Amino acid sequence: MTNEHRYSLFGYRFSFRTNVARAAELVAELYAGSEDTSAGSPENHYSLLRQREQDGASCWRIEVPGTPPSDKRSLGDALSAVEASITADLARHPHGLHVVHGGVIYGPRGDLLLSGNSGAGKTTLSLALAARGLCVGGDDMAVLDPASGSLRPHPRCFHIDEHSARLLAGLGLRLPEDLMDDQFVTPRRLGLTAPRPARLRFVFFLEPERLPAPRILSQSQAQAASQLLLQTGRGQFADGEGVRAIAALTAGARCFQLWSGELAATADAVLRLVEA
Amino acid sequence: MPVAATSRPKRLEAIEAQPLPDGSGLLFDPASATAYPISPSAMRIWELCDGEHTVASILDDLEAHYDVDRATLERDCLKLLEDLAENNLLAGPPLSE
Numbered sequence: 001m002t003n004e005h006r007y008s009l010f011g012y013r014f015s016f017r018t019n020v021a022r023a024a025e026l027v028a029e030l031y032a033g034s035e036d037t038s039a040g041s042p043e044n045h046y047s048l049l050r051q052r053e054q055d056g057a058s059c060w061r062i063e064v065p066g067t068p069p070s071d072k073r074s075l076g077d078a079l080s081a082v083e084a085s086i087t088a089d090l091a092r093h094p095h096g097l098h099v100v101h102g103g104v105i106y107g108p109r110g111d112l113l114l115s116g117n118s119g120a121g122k123t124t125l126s127l128a129l130a131a132r133g134l135c136v137g138g139d140d141m142a143v144l145d146p147a148s149g150s151l152r153p154h155p156r157c158f159h160i161d162e163h164s165a166r167l168l169a170g171l172g173l174r175l176p177e178d179l180m181d182d183q184f185v186t187p188r189r190l191g192l193t194a195p196r197p198a199r200l201r202f203v204f205f206l207e208p209e210r211l212p213a214p215r216i217l218s219q220s221q222a223q224a225a226s227q228l229l230l231q232t233g234r235g236q237f238a239d240g241e242g243v244r245a246i247a248a249l250t251a252g253a254r255c256f257q258l259w260s261g262e263l264a265a266t267a268d269a270v271l272r273l274v275e276a
Numbered sequence: 277m278p279v280a281a282t283s284r285p286k287r288l289e290a291i292e293a294q295p296l297p298d299g300s301g302l303l304f305d306p307a308s309a310t311a312y313p314i315s316p317s318a319m320r321i322w323e324l325c326d327g328e329h330t331v332a333s334i335l336d337d338l339e340a341h342y343d344v345d346r347a348t349l350e351r352d353c354l355k356l357l358e359d360l361a362e363n364n365l366l367a368g369p370p371l372s373e
Contacts, residue, residue, distance in 0.1 A: 005305070042302075190363075194311070220296070220298055220300035220301055220315060220316075221297065221298045222294075222296050222300035222315075223300065223313045225294075225296070225311070226302065226311055226315065228311035229311050232347050240292045240306060243302055244292075244294060247294040250296065251296050251297050
């Protein structure tokens with residue numbers, strides 16, 4: 001049976017249609033609290049349908065805006081592709097908000113933004129901090145309202161490979177037993193809290209280079225703002241609004257460059273700073 | 277091209293300066309949609325680039341404000357002014373005049 005669910009993320013309204021109960025459940029879990037009950041039509045439609053091939057095997061066909069339908073070999077791959085498409089479309093949506101490439105962690109003395117290029121280690125470090133007792137709002141993307149200065153994490157599924165899963169389990173993070181089955185781990189499945197606006201007190205910019213031991217250097221608020229602007233997905237800021245909004249974001253924060261070392265030592269070094 | 281001590285650097289009016297609480301600042305150029313982060317001392321120099329202060333008087337101000345020898349201040353200040361000029365953030369005649 002095919003079901004359709006509607007969501008509204010930061011004003012971006014879309015529907016998700018699927019005949020896979022597990023897919024509907026995981027997407028509902030990911031976007032819990034963002035269900036769209038308004039009467040208007042969604043702006044975009046996404047679908048994930050399980051299909052039988054001639055040899056009896058299953059494939060998962062996804063349809064997302066702007067690209068031809070495609071078939072995936074696993075439910076996790078299909079869900080990840082749909083979720084990535086929703087996130088990309090949200091970032092492009094003209095909602096007047098700024099999309100910041102970075103994860104939001106809720107800390108005991110103020111919240112953290114972990115920014116950095118893809119592959120810099122934001123997810124693994126976020127989850128290592130979760131294993132140390134902090135709460136993760138999101139590991140990859142946050143949405144900044146330039147009018148209010150409010151920064152809210154955008155929930156995304158965690159991409160955790162087997163190596164990271166072993167490291168995190170070693171730190172005591174309780175990972176779902178079926179983690180490697182569908183490879184679509186929502187923050188809720190890790191027992192992490194529902195996103196709330198961040199009270200940013202720390203900005204860490206993760207450098208891609210790994211060192212034998214973690215290294216953390218203070219940087220100026222202007223340097224941090226400049227790096228965040230490069231990680232902010234609204235492209236050019238012809239009116240300076242984005243610059244003002246990002247500058248306001250770093251204005252209340254202590255800012256650092258971080259080179260990761262061994263995972264536990266890196267998480268502990270960050271904790272020492274944010275708990276001091 | 278060397279910067280003359282008598283030149284009076286003037287910041288371009290279109291540049292939006294964002295001072296930050298730690299003293300650093302962002303200079304945003306709407307024409308190129310580029311933001312330049314600058315240090316607290318560079319921010320002080322930027323504020324003195326009003327078309328009235330000469331380079332020499334900017335150096336006097338820096339010398340009174342920072343516990344750094346004049347030769348170092350001069351080297352850093354001139355380098356910053358050259359960078360600002362190179363990125364078209366200053367108005368007026370060339371700094372060599």
